[in-house]
Amino acid sequence: EAGVTQFPSHSVIEKGQTVTLRCDPISGHDNLYWYRRVMGKEIKFLLHFVKESKQDESGMPNNRFLAERTGGTYSTLKVQPAELEDSGVYFCASSQTRLAGTYQETQYFGPGTRLLVL
Amino acid sequence: DAKTTQPPSMDCAEGRAANLPCNHSTISGNEYVYWYRQIHSQGPQYIIHGLKNNETNEMASLIITEDRKSSTLILPHATLRDTAVYYCIVRPYYSGNTPLVFGKGTRLSVIA
Numbered sequence: 001e002a003g004v005t006q007f008p009s010h011s012v013i014e015k016g017q018t019v020t021l022r023c024d025p026i027s028g029h030d031n032l033y034w035y036r037r038v039m040g041k042e043i044k045f046l047l048h049f050v051k052e053s054k055q056d057e058s059g060m061p062n063n064r065f066l067a068e069r070t071g072g073t074y075s076t077l078k079v080q081p082a083e084l085e086d087s088g089v090y091f092c093a094s095s096q097t098r099l100a101g102t103y104q105e106t107q108y109f110g111p112g113t114r115l116l117v118l
Numbered sequence: 119d120a121k122t123t124q125p126p127s128m129d130c131a132e133g134r135a136a137n138l139p140c141n142h143s144t145i146s147g148n149e150y151v152y153w154y155r156q157i158h159s160q161g162p163q164y165i166i167h168g169l170k171n172n173e174t175n176e177m178a179s180l181i182i183t184e185d186r187k188s189s190t191l192i193l194p195h196a197t198l199r200d201t202a203v204y205y206c207i208v209r210p211y212y213s214g215n216t217p218l219v220f221g222k223g224t225r226l227s228v229i230a
Binding site: 035044045048050055059091092095105106107108 | 164220
């Protein structure tokens, strides 16, 4: 079974440009999360999709970030316009919906996209 | 913010057991302890989780103190491939599908 995949693996852009990151979750996983680690900081949550709906977007830093998950399959995260402080590693994770009576949720992470804004 | 405290770094000789401590003194009765790790250039990887009993799987063992204020992740025979940053995360057991809150973790270096 294929794991979570992310594209591109690396992206170098100039300040003010637009970049779109893509995440393909594990097939059948309704939950999709975006996280990021900026230089020297901890991994931080950005947002959570359940199928095509945004369940929680409390971690989105500002309105320059737009996430979509049309059709409830893959997701894109667009940064427009990119700023220097957006540089970092963007991770995507997916998981199955918790079954009634169970509490454990394992999130499976992709390898990340390394974004460098110059 | 993360509710756990971990040493920033540890070394372990290859083939020996790696014991990674985690302090979670404010843990609530309804919170699990999860462990993830991030190997360089990869995404975080789930290792194990527990509520109050000790747990073991093919990757590691988790020992939780009786008062649940701390735990230890044990890698019984560390290999060079276990070199990674290890994260101890506390999550409510009823939360189901919610974000993970990462702290700074412990950077484990396994030395040949």
